[in-house]
Amino acid sequence: MALTLYVDTARWRAHQKQIQDRFPGLIPVCKGNGYGFGHERLCEEATRMGADILAVGTTYEAASIKDWFGGDLLVLTPFRRGEDPVPLPDRVIRSVASLDGVRGLVGARVVIECMSSMRRHGISEQDLGQLHAAIEDVRLEGFALHLPLDRPDGSDAVEEVIGWMDRLRAARLPLHTMFVSHLRAEELARLQQQFPQTRFRARIGTRLWLGDHEATEYRGAVLDVTRVAKGDRFGYRQQKAASDGWLVVVAGGTSHGVGLEAPKALHGVMPRAKGVARAGLATVNRNLSPFVWAGKQRWFAEPPHMQVSILFVPSDATEPKVGDELVAHLRHTTTQFDRVLDA
Structure with missing residues (x-):
């Protein structure tokens, strides 16, 4: 996977x-x-x-x-x-x-x-x-x-x-x-x-x-899914789960370029406001991942590891299964894939 x-x-x-x-x-x-x-x-x-x-x-x-x-x-x-x-x-x-x-x-x-x-x-x-x-x-x-x-x-x-x-x-x-x-x-x-x-x-x-952005797509395979309840501790830093849901281990970590982001030149009030909002969330360990499940980009449960990322999927979403693939919005010029498949 x-x-x-x-x-x-x-x-x-x-x-x-x-x-x-x-x-x-x-x-x-x-x-x-x-x-x-x-x-x-x-x-x-x-x-x-x-x-x-x-x-x-x-x-x-x-x-x-x-x-x-x-x-x-x-x-x-x-x-x-x-x-x-x-x-x-x-x-x-x-x-x-x-x-x-x-x-x-x-x-x-x-x-x-x-x-x-x-x-x-x-x-x-x-x-x-x-x-x-x-x-x-x-x-x-x-x-x-x-x-x-x-x-x-x-x-x-x-x-x-x-x-x-x-x-x-x-x-x-x-x-x-x-x-x-x-x-x-x-x-x-x-x-x-x-x-x-x-x-x-x-x-x-x-x-x-x-x-042509529609000609290519990155997807990370789900490797493990673990149910957690609100308050359960998890991960390297033993943080507490904010609510009921699942910890989803997905292929794609820092060695692939996941979590890397080049600085952007921001133009206009709205992009700057979004940048400030993202920075504010990051100070409380809330970082949006590039992985999409059930139509939404999901939050990192903790910072990405070397080869995998751990996401938090709340209980109001469909439970991911091992072997599912999550679309990943990644920057091509900073991403290293494990494999390429031609359609």
């Missing part, structure tokens, strides 16, 4: 095809935990899609993925002098975000990241004059822009890309390929129309693999 990722394979692949049609020449991204599917599975999917390049997060990921994907591998983390040397084949393309990075990769295949409004990393406009000489010693695959997801100031993503295209052109730098992230299909089409001599290639991960 396990924490299982169920995949409606036909629906999942239909969504991939839809994204592929909307973003010609897209580059699938496979980084971290493989968006919840694992590296090997996404390499298989990228190969099936006919992708010629697969983007990965780090050189370590490239080293492990190279045996599963036969095309080029684009490492998204920029090269820095002094980084750990990782043996990689020539089909690996390195991202660079500084003049020093370009100069440190003599003979290598590189994509040069430009500083976008993300302000995370990238070559600056002031460096463009020196960049022309530096690229003579590398095999330039193109330039790249990693753009923000939200634009509360009302700025235009296309105009930001055009601004960089104009700067690169003024510096007489080659503009045969521009790699971009977080553009809409219509924005990409506008750019391609305006710059027909440049090939725009969208690097897409979340939208490609996780864009």
Whole structure:
């Protein structure tokens, strides 16, 4: 009995095809935990899609993925002098975000990241004059822009890309390929129309693999069910049951990513109020689990264990049985499943 990722394979692949049609020449991204599917599975999917390049997060990921994907591998983390040397084949393309990075990769295949409004990393406009000489010693695959997801100031993503295209052109730098992230299909089409001599290639991960929420579902199997009465003590800390009900042991614990939650950017009064309410409940050991039973998310009876979670199901709900499966609302990028089943 396990924490299982169920995949409606036909629906999942239909969504991939839809994204592929909307973003010609897209580059699938496979980084971290493989968006919840694992590296090997996404390499298989990228190969099936006919992708010629697969983007990965780090050189370590490239080293492990190279045996599963036969095309080029684009490492998204920029090269820095002094980084750990990782043996990689020539089909690996390195991202660079500084003049020093370009100069440190003599003979290598590189994509040069430009500083976008993300302000995370990238070559600056002031460096463009020196960049022309530096690229003579590398095999330039193109330039790249990693753009923000939200634009509360009302700025235009296309105009930001055009601004960089104009700067690169003024510096007489080659503009045969521009790699971009977080553009809409219509924005990409506008750019391609305006710059027909440049090939725009969208690097897409979340939208490609996780864009259809109904195509995948996590479920945890019930391993044990124990009836408790109000006041009964239970668990590691011997807390008291608040009411009659059942303690339900379900597959899925901290080693799977259950109980982990990334910080969220809250916008608006209601989301902030809910955040305050959740924090207040947590101070009295009331934490909502991701597991759903009888139409409701159930509370953790105590903090999740390494491989299982213990939930409290009150007596007014149907009693779960060993072998039942509870749907789990888990974040794909932080979850490790025991098994995957294709529908």
